[in-house]
Amino acid sequence: xxRRFVTKDPATAIPRMSSPASMNEQLSLLNAASKRIGSTLxxxxxxxxxxxxxxxxFADAAGILVQDRLVAEGESPxxxxxxxxxVRRIAVGVASSSPGEYAEAFPVDEVVVYDAWTPYxxxxxxxxxxxxxxxxxxxxxxxxxxxxxxxxxxxxxDSSFLVVPLKARGQVLGFVxxxxxxxxxPFEEQDINLAEELAARTAVCxxxxxxxxxxxxxxxxxxxxxxxVDLQQPLGLTIASRYLPASDLVGVGGDWYDVIQLxxxxxxxxxxxxxxxxxRAAATMGQLRTAARTLASLDxxxxxxxxxxxxxxxxxxxxxxxxxxxxTYDPVTxxxxxxxxxxVPPILVRPGGGAEPLELPPGPPLGIGNEPTEMRELVLPHDxxxxxxxxxxxxxxxxxxxxxxxxVCDLLADQNQDLEAVCDLTIEAQRPGHERDDIALLLxxxxxLGEEDLAQLTLDPDPRSAARARxxxxxxxxxxxxxxxxxxxxxxxxxxxxxxxxxxxxTVEVRLLRGPSLVCExxxxxxxxxxxxxxxxxxxxxxxxxxxxxxxxxxxxRPTPEGKIVWVEQRLP
Numbered sequence: 351x352x353r354r355f356v357t358k359d360p361a362t363a364i365p366r367m368s369s370p371a372s373m374n375e376q377l378s379l380l381n382a383a384s385k386r387i388g389s390t391l392x393x394x395x396x397x398x399x400x401x402x403x404x405x406x407x408f409a410d411a412a413g414i415l416v417q418d419r420l421v422a423e424g425e426s427p428x429x430x431x432x433x434x435x436x437v438r439r440i441a442v443g444v445a446s447s448s449p450g451e452y453a454e455a456f457p458v459d460e461v462v463v464y465d466a467w468t469p470y471x472x473x474x475x476x477x478x479x480x481x482x483x484x485x486x487x488x489x490x491x492x493x494x495x496x497x498x499x500x501x502x503x504x505x506x507x508d509s510s511f512l513v514v515p516l517k518a519r520g521q522v523l524g525f526v527x528x529x530x531x532x533x534x535x536p537f538e539e540q541d542i543n544l545a546e547e548l549a550a551r552t553a554v555c556x557x558x559x560x561x562x563x564x565x566x567x568x569x570x571x572x573x574x575x576x577x578x579v580d581l582q583q584p585l586g587l588t589i590a591s592r593y594l595p596a597s598d599l600v601g602v603g604g605d606w607y608d609v610i611q612l613x614x615x616x617x618x619x620x621x622x623x624x625x626x627x628x629x630r631a632a633a634t635m636g637q638l639r640t641a642a643r644t645l646a647s648l649d650x651x652x653x654x655x656x657x658x659x660x661x662x663x664x665x666x667x668x669x670x671x672x673x674x675x676x677x678t679y680d681p682v683t684x685x686x687x688x689x690x691x692x693x694v695p696p697i698l699v700r701p702g703g704g705a706e707p708l709e710l711p712p713g714p715p716l717g718i719g720n721e722p723t724e725m726r727e728l729v730l731p732h733d734x735x736x737x738x739x740x741x742x743x744x745x746x747x748x749x750x751x752x753x754x755x756x757x758v759c760d761l762l763a764d765q766n767q768d769l770e771a772v773c774d775l776t777i778e779a780q781r782p783g784h785e786r787d788d789i790a791l792l793l794x795x796x797x798x799l800g801e802e803d804l805a806q807l808t809l810d811p812d813p814r815s816a817a818r819a820r821x822x823x824x825x826x827x828x829x830x831x832x833x834x835x836x837x838x839x840x841x842x843x844x845x846x847x848x849x850x851x852x853x854x855x856x857t858v859e860v861r862l863l864r865g866p867s868l869v870c871e872x873x874x875x876x877x878x879x880x881x882x883x884x885x886x887x888x889x890x891x892x893x894x895x896x897x898x899x900x901x902x903x904x905x906x907x908r909p910t911p912e913g914k915i916v917w918v919e920q921r922l923p
Contacts, residue, residue, distance in 0.1 A: 376544050379407055383548055388555030391562045393421055394440045400526070400552045401443025408544065409512075409528035411444045411505075413456050414552070415470070416516065416524035420560050423567075427521045434471060436463050437524055455501040465496060473513040473525045479546060482511035483536040505529075510536035514549040518557035526552070568629060570595065576636035581609045584617040585803065585865030586681025588795040590769035592777050594742075595788055603788035604631035604672065605740045606639050610646045613906055613917050615681055615865040618646045618655075621738040621792050622674035622716075623693070634670045638663060638716070642676070649908045652676040652689035653725040656713065660691060660723070663716040672716040675738055679730070681799055682861070686736070689725035691716050694741050694751060697759055701733035705763040707755055735769070736794045737762060742787035743776070769793045802830070805862040811851050819847045819860050823870070826862050834923040835868065838901045842918050843870055845894040850874035854913065867903065868920045875913040 387399045397414040404412050417427045418436040427435075438461045444452040464471040469480045482489070485506050494503030510530040516523040526549045530536060537545075581589050591607055604624025612618055620642050624631045641662045645655045655676050663672060673693040679686045688696065688708065692715030695707040711724035730736070737758070744754025761779055765772045773791055805826040809815035820840045827836040843860065850858045854874030863869040882895045898905055902918040 375407075379403065379544065380547060382407075383551055387552055388558070391559040393556055393559050396552060396555045396559060397441030398443075400548065401441050404528065404548060405443035406445030408541075408548070409443075409445075410531045410534055411442075411452050411529045413439055413442045413527045414516070414524065415439045415462070415527075416556060418461050420523060420556070423564075427523050434463055434466060435474065436461050437470075437474075438462075451501055452505055455497075455499055455505045462497075468493060468496065469511070469513050470525060470527070473515050474522055477515050477517060477522050479512065479514045479542050481513075481537055481539070481542060483538070484532075485509050485511040508532040510534065512537045512541065512545055514542070514545045516549050516553035516556065518550075518553035521557070523553055523556055523560075525549075565629065572629060572632045572636070576632070576639060577606060578608055582611065582866060584609065584611060584679075584681070585615040585863065586684070586797050586799055587617060587679065588769055588797055590773045590793045592773045592791045593789070594777060603627040603742075604635035605742065605788035605790040606635045607738065607790045607792045608639055608642065609792075610643055611866070612646065612678065613649060613869070613908055613919070614861075614871055614915065615863045615869050617679050617681075618652075619677045619679065619736070619738060619792060619794055620646075620674065621693070621740060621790055622672055623740040623742075623788070623790070624670060624672040626670070627788075631670075634666065634672070637666050638672060638674070642674070649906075651725060652678055652687050653723045656689050656691045656716070656723040660714075660716045660718075661720070670717060673741075674716055675710075677736070677738075679794070681797075681865075682804060682863070684730050684732075684796060685727060686730050687725050687727045689713065689723050691723060692718075694739065694744060694755065697737040697739075697755070697762060698730075699735035699737065699762045699765075701731055703763055703766070705737075705759040707759065730796045732796055732798045734796045735762070735772075736796075737776075738790075738792040738794075740788060740790045742789040743791060745787070769795055803864050807860045809847065809851075809858040809860060811854070811856060811858065813848070813851060815851060815858065816844050816847045819843050822860060823862065827868075830864055832864075832868060832923065835920050839868070839870060839918075839920060842898050842901055843872065845898060846870075846872040846916050846918070849880060849894060850876075850916075853878065853880075856913075864922075866922075868922060869917060870920075871915050871917045873910060873913065873915045877909065877913055879907045879914060880916060 383403045386403055388396060389399065393416065400414055401412055415437040418438045420427060421438050439456060439458055442453060442456055442458050473480050487507050490503045490506040493506060494500060509532060512528040514526050516525055528545055577593060581591060583589055589609055604626060606622050608620040610618040622638060624635045638659065641659055642655065645658055656674060659674065673691055675688065675690045675693040675696060677686055677688040688710060690710045691713045695710055697705055697707050699705040710726050713723040714721060741751060744758055745751045758776065761776055765775065773793060776791060777789060805822065807819065807822045809818060820843065823840045823843050824836055827833060827839060847858055847860065850872055854876035856875040859873040861871040880895055882899065898918060903921050905918040907914050907916050
């Protein structure tokens with residue numbers, strides 16, 4: 351049973367008067383409330399809408415306060431038997447001739463913890479309305495002393511005072527305070543029904559906003575944690591990126607991008623788009639990004655990566671469809687290999703102007719079919735820019751994808767400045783405020799490698815060639831001021847060249863690359879990969895790879911059309 355508290359200060363008790371509002375007026379007020387309250391999922395705006403409805407038709411002044419944790423974190427409201435939880439005033443409405451005094455007494459966005467004796471705390475604790483037909487001087491002064499503002503007592507003294515809880519789904523979210531001036535007719539018990547109805551409708555809207563904000567915050571946190579925080583600039587490329595989540599009405603989606611370091615200072619560039627929005631799309635995006643990184647570590651071609659990623663996506667969730675474009679880039683040869691799984695084509699911006707979408711072999715989106723994916727290889731000119739993006743950048747209700755791609759090409763063709771500025775201009779020009787899809791944008795500009803980054807040597811299949819390789823390492827690292835790691839590098843290169851001459855055939859290529867780390871490669875014409883094995887106590891060989899494994903930060907092999915490359919990587923001192 352809903353209990354009502356009607357409190358009278360002894361010094362100001364007055365006889366009750368009939369309700370000033372007729373039944374038609376009450377119905378009209380409730381009709382206005384149903385149309386105007388809850389038009390957005392913003393708590394502060396919902397509070398202002400209640401004030402606009404209730405003041406001055408129902409009260410001369412009003413204020414709405416909700417538990418602070420609902421505004422700050424969107425969490426569930428606390429249960430407190432004495433009502434002593436922090437509450438935040440989200441809106442105030444005043445119809446008097448001097449609204450400044452009321453606003454000074456009850457500032458918006460103030461956080462308060464009311465004592466248990468106050469009518470506010472009692473309303474929160476009991477979940478029931480509290481009515482003072484006239485608030486006497488003693489009570490108003492006590493509330494003023496608690497608030498430490500003299501204006502509070504002046505505003506409240508001799509006013510008619512009604513506090514109504516905000517209850518939704520069995521929880522007390524806060525309360526609404528309605529007051530009438532001393533020269534207005536006071537609230538009566540009949541007014542409580544109308545005040546409770548207004549508060550109930552507002553509370554449901556506030557709780558919907560809380561639930562939405564909590565889900566959206568969870569999705570945003572999930573998605574941002576799965577996207578790369580800081581992209582490392584690879585050798586031979588300058589990288590810039592942007593990610594914009596979908597609009598507030600839709601929430602986050604499944605767009606992602608990544609830059610993955612590969613052996614030999616090569617790099618993989620990935621952009622993908624999981625269809626749909628919300629936590630499910632963000633979670634699927636995280637799984638696909640992790641799977642793409644795992645496949646990249648196997649040093650597969652882009653076509654093989656997307657083929658295996660397609661099989662994985664069907665195992666993860668057969669109902670989730672995604673598109674993806676995957677590219678690898680070698681800074682020494684400037685060769686770029688690209689494959690697409692139903693994704694919008696990358697755009698190539700040529701040095702000096704001119705931009706065009708790259709024609710790639712068509713491939714089905716991830717999650718559909720089992721057809722193998724084809725790829726295209728091209729050599730990128732110096733200072734060219736590759737633009738990878740998702741369809742949110744080029745598609746909208748007002749234009750199709752082809753028109754959007756053409757507009758982006760025209761925009762990029764005129765840009766020859768810092769990539770960060772190009773990213774900002776591209777996003778701002780292509781995303782009007784009504785768009786409702788995610789945008790991921792990744793730009794990569796080709797940088798020329800100089801002698802300070804690369805050293806190469808071709809060796810004959812002669813055992814004496816190992817000495818030439820050692821001299822190259824010693825001279826190059828001395829020039830690069832990397833003497834602290836010269837001895838270890840010289841020893842590893844000597845071992846790899848000796849193995850290539852002994853077990854391979856034809857010439858041996860040695861290459862040193864200085865990027866985020868020092869990478870040394872030895873290429874031969876034998877497809878057989880070296881294998882670590884345990885050497886016996888009487889064996890004179892078999893310990894070289896163990897030595898490399900101990901000295902190198904990382905090492906491995908990768909196949910080439912002519913044979914293989916064995917590489918070692920060391921951290922720069």
